[in-house]
Amino acid sequence: MKGFLLDFCLIKEITEYTTRVLVKGNKTYIFSDSSQTKILEWSAVLANLAFTVLYLNKSEWAFPMGIVGPILLMSLSLREKLYAEPVLQVVYVISALVGWYNVQSGWSQLQIGTTLQVLLFALSSALALFWGLALKRYTSANFPLLDAFAAAWGVLATWLMMYQIHSCWLYLIAVNALSIFIYFRRRLYWAACMFVLYLIMSIDGYFQLHWFEL
Numbered sequence: 001m002k003g004f005l006l007d008f009c010l011i012k013e014i015t016e017y018t019t020r021v022l023v024k025g026n027k028t029y030i031f032s033d034s035s036q037t038k039i040l041e042w043s044a045v046l047a048n049l050a051f052t053v054l055y056l057n058k059s060e061w062a063f064p065m066g067i068v069g070p071i072l073l074m075s076l077s078l079r080e081k082l083y084a085e086p087v088l089q090v091v092y093v094i095s096a097l098v099g100w101y102n103v104q105s106g107w108s109q110l111q112i113g114t115t116l117q118v119l120l121f122a123l124s125s126a127l128a129l130f131w132g133l134a135l136k137r138y139t140s141a142n143f144p145l146l147d148a149f150a151a152a153w154g155v156l157a158t159w160l161m162m163y164q165i166h167s168c169w170l171y172l173i174a175v176n177a178l179s180i181f182i183y184f185r186r187r188l189y190w191a192a193c194m195f196v197l198y199l200i201m202s203i204d205g206y207f208q209l210h211w212f213e214l
Contacts, residue, residue, distance in 0.1 A: 048065070
């Protein structure tokens, strides 16, 4: 009987452990299902969605949410070993502060030329490739290349967004599409759903469809 109970407890412990660990090749992916992670995930989702809806409606209250949301998502990313993502969230916080300052004089859009647009795209893509390869070689980061491209393009998109440059939405479409895949594979399903909604909002913002007007 004692041996049976020991075997049962061992099987139960292994079963519970394997629900959180996936071994693929020579890499181990650890998934967190703790209630603390879920609360953090939900809070990040709500704050970031509030930012985007308020931004689409040109409300300066978007920017406080643009500070709180990234801080929560940065904490979540660190827990899930997405090491490029927290850098992006820090940039989001700084950008929200800059954007908050900029809109005090009104929501006026800046215009930049095609040559500068191409240069910014090329530089951000090169940085993403270098960053992703470095993460892949020197860290245990999950999805290092995709994470790096999402982060690099996200940084650029955010700065364009804070100066109300319309092309920011094209980068955000790409960033949100990558993020859906990354967060879904990490089993952060609510965060993945948030990025699905973000993707729809980005399309709305680029084509000025006004789906989210309050």
